[in-house]
Amino acid sequence: MAVRQAIFRPSCADKWANCPFYAYKLYQAAKEPHSRLQTDLNPAAGKAAEIGTAKHEAVAQWLISRGRDSGRLSFFTPAERRCIQLAFERYIAPHITANQFYVELSLPRVKTPQRRAVSRYVDLGGTMDFIGFAGGELLLLDWKFGKVSVSPVMNEQLSCYLELAAESIPAGRTMSSVKLVIVQPNAGNGEERIKESGLYWPAERYKHAIRAAKKAYKAGEPPAACEGAHCAFCPLKNAGICPLSIFAGLAEMTA
Numbered sequence: 001m002a003v004r005q006a007i008f009r010p011s012c013a014d015k016w017a018n019c020p021f022y023a024y025k026l027y028q029a030a031k032e033p034h035s036r037l038q039t040d041l042n043p044a045a046g047k048a049a050e051i052g053t054a055k056h057e058a059v060a061q062w063l064i065s066r067g068r069d070s071g072r073l074s075f076f077t078p079a080e081r082r083c084i085q086l087a088f089e090r091y092i093a094p095h096i097t098a099n100q101f102y103v104e105l106s107l108p109r110v111k112t113p114q115r116r117a118v119s120r121y122v123d124l125g126g127t128m129d130f131i132g133f134a135g136g137e138l139l140l141l142d143w144k145f146g147k148v149s150v151s152p153v154m155n156e157q158l159s160c161y162l163e164l165a166a167e168s169i170p171a172g173r174t175m176s177s178v179k180l181v182i183v184q185p186n187a188g189n190g191e192e193r194i195k196e197s198g199l200y201w202p203a204e205r206y207k208h209a210i211r212a213a214k215k216a217y218k219a220g221e222p223p224a225a226c227e228g229a230h231c232a233f234c235p236l237k238n239a240g241i242c243p244l245s246i247f248a249g250l251a252e253m254t255a
């Protein structure tokens with residue numbers, strides 16, 4: 001079953017949820033697909049990103065075997081394997097054993113632990129690494145293979161996945177608890193490699209950000225940019241489109 005591509009992806013939710021200008025540009029790029037903006041927002045993936053994608057695929061294949069086909073993990077270093085297997089035993093195995101994940105949340109006929117979903121209410125959508133729902137507990141687990149430590153606490157990406165997953169829970173079933181987990185085998189500086197958080201779910205804020213971007217685009221009025229920690233790795237800054245980075249550059253030149 002084809003799943004339509006969403007405009008607002010969880011992977012960059014920290015930006016579009018916190019910077020109205022970024023949300024506007026995302027929507028503009030979708031509406032003007034032949035503009036340069038598409039390339040500016042989606043620069044070519046580097047080697048590290050390609051390796052990360054291959055690692056995600058390897059873990060997904062391993063999960064399809066329900067953790068039995070260890071050959072799927074031969075791609076990883078021994079330390080990475082230990083971390084992945086520990087996370088599997090601690091979080092994923094109980095969900096797979098309960099067999100709830102496949103029955104309730106997989107797309108029909110797609111036996112994959114990954115689930116692409118698009119919100120019924122707004123243009124929000126993406127692919128979750130692992131989603132489980134058993135005994136009222138919703139588990140969302142994200143593998144990260146980079147070294148820069150990422151926390152699951154108040155994490156916008158996981159929170160967007162939560163919104164998508166919650167829409168998938170069948171009527172009549174109650175979600176009584178939530179676990180948001182990041183597994184990061186290569187986290188540096190002695191950081192915890194398996195990190196867990198509870199509920200963070202500002203769904204209305206996301207819906208408001210998306211609707212505001214659409215409204216601004218229709219009115220032809222780009223909203224202001226909003227600076228913060230979310231600016232790290234922003235492609236609009238690198239492309240010289242962010243008005244704040246333009247002003248900063250001008251200020252430097254005239255100083």
Ligand code: SF4
Binds near residue numbers: 015227228234245
């Ligand atoms: S760099 Fe600019 S456009 Fe990007 S998130 Fe920050 S303020 Fe917004």
